[in-house]
Amino acid sequence: MELLDAIKYDENGLVPVVIQDCENNEVLMVAYMNRESLKTTIETGKTHFWSRSRKKYWMKGETSGHTQEVSEILVDCDEDAIVCKVRQVGGATCHLGYRSDFFRSVDPQGRLILNGVPKLFDPEKVYGS
Amino acid sequence: MELLDAIKYDENGLVPVVIQDCENNEVLMVAYMNRESLKTTIETGKTHFWSRSRKKYWMKGETSGHTQEVSEILVDCDEDAIVCKVRQVGGATCHLGYRSDFFRSVDPQGRLILNGVPKLFDPEKVYGS
Numbered sequence: 735m736e737l738l739d740a741i742k743y744d745e746n747g748l749v750p751v752v753i754q755d756c757e758n759n760e761v762l763m764v765a766y767m768n769r770e771s772l773k774t775t776i777e778t779g780k781t782h783f784w785s786r787s788r789k790k791y792w793m794k795g796e797t798s799g800h801t802q803e804v805s806e807i808l809v810d811c812d813e814d815a816i817v818c819k820v821r822q823v824g825g826a827t828c829h830l831g832y833r834s835d836f837f838r839s840v841d842p843q844g845r846l847i848l849n850g851v852p853k854l855f856d857p858e859k860v861y862g863s
Numbered sequence: 864m865e866l867l868d869a870i871k872y873d874e875n876g877l878v879p880v881v882i883q884d885c886e887n888n889e890v891l892m893v894a895y896m897n898r899e900s901l902k903t904t905i906e907t908g909k910t911h912f913w914s915r916s917r918k919k920y921w922m923k924g925e926t927s928g929h930t931q932e933v934s935e936i937l938v939d940c941d942e943d944a945i946v947c948k949v950r951q952v953g954g955a956t957c958h959l960g961y962r963s964d965f966f967r968s969v970d971p972q973g974r975l976i977l978n979g980v981p982k983l984f985d986p987e988k989v990y991g992s
Contacts, residue, residue, distance in 0.1 A: 737969045740975055764881060807968065807969040808967065808978075809968075810892065811958070817890050817965050828940050835940045837940070839938075840937075844866050
């Protein structure tokens with residue numbers, strides 16, 4: 735079966751996509767695709783998403799140049815979630831300069847704390863101030 | 864800041880949660896929590912979710928005994944996605960008997976194919992026929 739037809743898109747036509755580093759399996763980000771951005775991702779080999787807040791397509795890295803090259807796409811048993819393994823160009827996924835969007839943990843009291851991972855770039859130099 | 868207050872729940876009061884194997888970082892499943900199931904997950908150290916289809920709380924493993932013991936919780940930069948690293952009791956997350964819900968890949972033509980990973984248990988023996 736074709737992936738595009740198998741996916742059960744939600745009431746907004748979207749499916750959550752987990753972006754995972756193909757080298758060490760670190761989760762880099764979670765975002766959403768609709769049928770068209772999923773099709774473009776398969777065809778171009780670069781991740782494309784639907785932005786729920788900006789209501790537009792975007793290619794990861796279109797501003798920063800930090801694109802994601804797809805190495806593998808996985809689908810879950812319910813066909814309502816996707817894992818996309820990628821090579822992250824530039825090394826950093828997060829617009830704040832961290833390798834992963836998930837640079838904070840939760841301490842035993844349930845509070846957010848920094849993981850202590852270093853920033854790989856200065857956001858002002860990549861995106862402008 | 865408290866995780867429970869930091870999270871930006873969606874219009875249905877939910878946040879997507881990526882469940883990741885704490886040993887090898889494999890993505891085991893994607894599911895949803897609301898504020899109450901997230902609170903219970905933090906307090907008990909076992910993953911609890913909100914089922915969108917059944918509209919009820921569930922603890923992973925409540926039927927099979929294959930619970931998930933939480934080792935770390937991570938939050939992304941937008942506070943609208945969570946990664947939960949777990950030790951999967953029984954070794955298999957998927958109700959079909961696979962280690963991960965993501966036991967299928969997409970081939971170069973965009974079609975779903977089995978990864979070739981073995982089943983770890985017979986679903987009929989765990990859940991009844």
